[in-house]
Amino acid sequence: MVRASRLSVAATLALAGLGALLLGVSACGRRSGGPLPIALIGDRTALDVGCVRLSPAARTLRGATVEGLVAFDAEGHIVPALADRWIITDDGQSYIFRLREGTWPGGSRITGETAAAVLRTALAQLKGTPLGLDLAAIAQIRVMADRVIEIDLAGPVPDLLTLLAQPELGLPYARRGAGPMALGRRGASTELTMIPPEKRGLVPEEGFSGHVRPLVVDLLPAAKAVQRFNDGTADLVLGGRVDSFPLAQEAALARGNVQLDPVIGLFGLLVETENGFLAEAPNREALALAIDRDAIIAAFNIGGWQPTTRIVSAGVEGDAGTVGERWVGVAPEQRRALAAERVTRYMASGKPAPLLRIAAPGGPGTRRVIDRLATDFKAIGIVVVQVGEDTPADLRLLDATARYGRASWFLNQLACSVHKPACNIAGDQLLAQARQTADLRERARLLGEAEAEITAANPYIPIARPLRWSLVRAGVTGFAPNPWGWHPLPPMALLPK
Template identity: 35%
Template structure:
């Protein structure tokens, strides 16, 4: 049974009577997620949304994303791609901006080496396997040599997971930390004309909150920006009375669906049964249940238009009407039942939240139509399938395909694993593309994953944030939210 959506009335009462402040004051920003941690380390595992936002504000990598998701200089003032795509050379500025501690190339090189080290759990590590050497050629020059060319690798160097997180590296510095709220002051732009009066971005008060509290504060006018929203908490925002145009969806790509946990025998070890389960899901109802405008369901593992695999392999049944698909899938399940008995009740590991309950209900309806029952379990419980909800950190096909390599403990194939290794070591982009296309086709047939469509990332944005843009990475730089006032 789907419970009613909580409206966080207690949180709303706390801020009732507040109003959105004028454009001259600091920006009030909330990020949905756990409290900030003083010891968060991207090499220890994926960053929670509040920590990623904080690192993006107070730290910086060689590159960064601007408000619209384009790569712009970060710590590196400029860069070139040489040797046919096998060499990335970054140059740091000769002099840092006033108030910014100098940094040399060796410190950045050590940061990258740590991210790709054997014991690293950095979420980008599987995509950085092409890095052969990282050298600090001079105090201002870093040379990254690749085993083979990699398109769009630069996008990874703009992610907060590869940032230098020490204070003073980013566009902001923390000036106050009080009751879970961080006050951030903008630092001077190193590229600003020293003869002109600086126009610094507004200060920001940044806090990590639950979805209910963040939405309540926004409705009450106490917050200008809420970011970090996912499908799990979207109903909380939809249940609130929001100003027109306040709810934004980022046009992200990635993986949103169910991965089969590795099984050597039994019902889900059979590729035909996995295929039947995927066929039975009504992807249109997933978008409808979650109330997603302009959401495009998809059955392919790789997002359409991804370089190297512009046209990903589609399951043969993808153009078959739902009723016919479900009839075919029911036949597969009936044959299994005749030979082995009733299928087991499948356990699906799902996150908490009203959106997750809505999603599970849509999945279960489709499976009931073919005679399969399911139960939702916690994200860390033993399960037959687990929800994957991840944004692609770069436009690379390997992000999608390597997510279903055998070392990920999912239903996999030794053949596709060999193809992925050969693609990683391929000498040319043409050879790499052929190998990735072959791996994609085999995975589409083996069905390690039930894709629903693109992930869901939402924000609430006040009209005063005139520089805010929807981002393909769901990254919203805090220094590019509102036009600075002249001083």
């Protein structure tokens, strides 16, 4: 069995401060065997797990109810799901999966033909998304035997297992997921229960019901989720991000623990239009120059949370090291003066001072970020206003965790087929070449060149790595901080034996 690709040692050590952070005091866990009450930050739309463009909350629920070939355990390692074993050929360009004995919902046997058909459909639905680009090297899905399928690649995809474990690659049959959990109702709440092995076409397990517990999940706004934890009516809060982190800090002072995941990804401003001031790359760079990232980080008082001016997190696999942090050795006042000069030049022809709309989620954490950005941009002659997440805007606060720890994930988020405004054609072509290159050293070189080109175009203005938090009461089992910020529900339903 092959485990998921992990972050490099350098990247893991750099993030250790985040993972180790523990605030507040412990409280008693719920009695063993009773339902585990969970507050999941999100809204009722997360219950629609049938699509492939999922919200974070919907990904959590889909991951529990719609199995793929493989899955994640609590620590982010790859474990069997519909496939109970697999092998990878020496050249890394073919993955062969043996499917488990069992049935789809409704009683039909799980076969290579049915699994391959559903997987092809899932891949087709992901076209035009960053995840679709991550999987673009899949050339063919072949049925080799009754319960054996092979995925052939046009080039190596070292993180294919990690990608196949994503909830979007769950394989519903006849629009129904194969588990391992069933979704139902408990009053106004959502209840998830482990499906007995015999109902999945598997061998019955003696004492199964005594080794599992139901999960009672409520989809709530962040403030209500934290209140549930404070009231003692939830033992776990999942789905915390920067926008709601101040609420977690307040909760930790009362009772409970804040757990931070050592994630990487993108947290910054995504350019949404090439009109007006944002039409030229030097003007977009002026925004990047003006931001006081240290001040934004300081507003949250989190040890180990680091600012960055790079698109790609340093130290990940495929980072050739040719692109470093920008403007090293340049004093903040010099950077701000250069940015102000570009705004002045823009207005010299009679154009009004730039007014930029930033689309961002509500929440006290977002307010802290936007307030700091407003101060920084005002100093160079730019006014900003915050608008809702779904409102047309000039800039968008992007907050996304990496699905796997390689440079390609970061750059695929900014590919022209995914995000058109201010995309860089030269960088996009280099990125496409890298996807087709089998030699990993050459691929790293191409990715480094692509990052340099895309960075110069400034379609995205980095601020820091993302922040992911949970509230976890003492005694809760099945939860573990991990590099993906992903907390699967099935391990939480298993009772220690």
